[in-house]
Amino acid sequence: MGVPTDPFEKFQAYAHPDRLVSTEWLAERLDDPSIVVAESDEDVLLYDTGHIPGAVKIDWHADLNDAVARDYVDADGFAQLMSSKGVGPDTTLVFYGDNFNWWASYALWVCSLFGHADVRLLDGGRQKWIDEGRPLTTDTASPSPADYPNVARDDTRIRAFRDDVLAHIKAKGRLVDVRSPAEYSGELTHMPDYPQEGAIRAGHVPTAANVPWKRAANDDGTFKERPALEEIYREEIGLSDGDDVIAYCRIGERSSHTWFVLTHLLGLPNVRNYDGSWVEWGNAVRVPIERPGHPVRPPLD
């Protein structure tokens, strides 16, 4: 039997209410052996300064990325990672993290590439847990290794590569650029106050609509309620269930947040995350770029 869904009222309006848990719900289940809580952060040391009791750490760079190629770990690497964190194929895996759950969403998305069935996000993430004065510990969790099968990663359903994006533009698919307006317009190649991450060209993928990821979030880190999300994504930019949608940002973390919103909160069935994002596109030779005040170059057919 699986772990029941959090009955929290706000979640019931979402397309997939089973993908979110509230801090209250989680606080009562920290000892449940069917649940593994995983922290995924931007700041690699934050887990060690204090985390939810029993939570393991899954780091986007050290754990989920391949050490050589710019790609994710393979089936064997993923199985080893899950096993070492005490996660079996039937485990309910609850992610939370800093920075509005960017990396928690990213880790959840990577686990979805490997088809892990029960992945959930803690609404409000680390920030809400701490703001509510809930317990933290510096004791590093040392789970007993679990058996995890080797499952091939499926990169076709929810992940997009550069060539997919090129084909998507031609097919007039929908693109959502979730970066800040200054990055979208080409004034900046990186987030305000963030280090320059090495994109040679600035602007956006032609035809992309700009909806900064943060519009889906409240200031306390939780997701906005469903009607507000419908207003932004369905009314304002006109997405609908029949659309093929690709979201991107700079390296794929902020667009994981939007991927989660579109897929699990609004229920759009065909949403992919382009994890290569602007760091790839803004460096690639002869891919089309749109920038205000310039025609698209090279021109689209």
Next chain:
Amino acid sequence: MPEERLEEIVDLFREAPRELRLQLLLDYANGLPELPAHLVADHDAMEQVRECQTPFFVAAEREGDGYLLYFDAPPEAPTTRGYAGVLARGLSGAGADEILGTPSDFFLRMGLQELISPLRLRGMGAILARVKRIVVEQENAAAG
């Protein structure tokens, strides 16, 4: 003179087992000295390093033959605090020649690349670059 030589700290990291390197960085984050009273009272005297993701401030004050380095970063940014802690222990009190002679990529030899993405690791270089700039400005001012 600094409490430790920066080169010794680099060696300490490089020779530590992989799983202990982050713990070491956390130790340096926790060991970052508190700001002295005069900078708490006059925080505007510190310069903000905009290349860092979190609010981060630095000051370098000449004392005798060396420069005392001060850093301020919030507790929710332990990695940035760790970078600052390494520089505070390894360079605060050093003379201008030693600070300006520190290779700008010294941190690449600490063995942190497997643990921290290279782009994030550059924050350490950005902090050192800012320290060097402040020292150059003060040396120029002192030389009249």
